């Protein structure tokens with residue numbers, strides 16, 4: 595029987611590696627977390643991934659799926675550059691494969707989240723989809739004609755650097771007026787502090803929307819910038835649906851509603867595609883990595899929404 599018994603997936607973040615083992619029905623059986631030793635060099639990061647994956651691998655594990663931020667060469671399994679992980683031209687998939695002797699797939703974290711949204715989310719099986727991940731930065735996964743778009747050099751989806759205001763705020767990329775300089779969690783905090791507020795985070799500024807006019811104005815400018823950028827991508831690609839994901843979606847309709855209005859206002863001659871908040875939450879990248887592992891194992895794609903992370907069983911690697 596070729597059906598895989600289980601797969602192991604890991605989502606590498608700048609501070610934490612989240613990992614889980616998923617059974618053939620796509621249900622997470624065990625979840626682990628480990629601090630990412632980003633400052634200790636590539637060998638330490640690869641060793642940490644091996645350690646957390648090894649703790650989850652069982653005799654019938656068929657493959658391992660990984661996702662990471664930065665510039666990812668998915669075909670070669672190499673992290674070309676990931677500043678937050680301290681990796682440069684690191685053959686991550688080969689490093690894990692050599693130690694654990696299993697097929698290993700590597701995917702960009704935003705594209706992994708996009709894959710999970712496409713196969714498991716509210717927009718299941720949409721052929722033309724945009725998934726915008728709003729966190730410290732802003733990036734997007736694009737599905738066009740049923741395929742995830744990577745671009746000529748693998749740089750597709752740098753949605754945060756779409757210019758929305760000529761001569762606007764300076765962005766970390768060196769350009770002015772980028773979406774990310776208005777609509778990311780870090781931009782909201784920076785702009786709120788500059789306006790004299792004491793920001794604890796993007797969630798802090800949304801909590802003050804009703805009571806602090808500065809927070810309300812900066813939030814409105816952020817959602818307006820996002821709506822404008824979505825006008826640009828919609829006229830270019832004609833999305834079937836737009837999904838908002840990432841930490842900022844904790845704001846729910848306070849985020850989605852003004853974005854929908856700006857988007858529809860900017861699309862004078864056509865209806866706007868529906869805009870929804872991701873139902874997959876912070877686990878989307880991990881779920882996408884699990885789907886890549888299932889692909890690598892040649893196994894079945896689990897039915898819609900059956901892949902779920904078992905938060906209750908979460909424990910820290912090495913302590914339980």
Ligand SMILES: [Zn+2]
Pocket residue numbers: 754755765766767768769772774
């Ligand atoms: Zn930029």
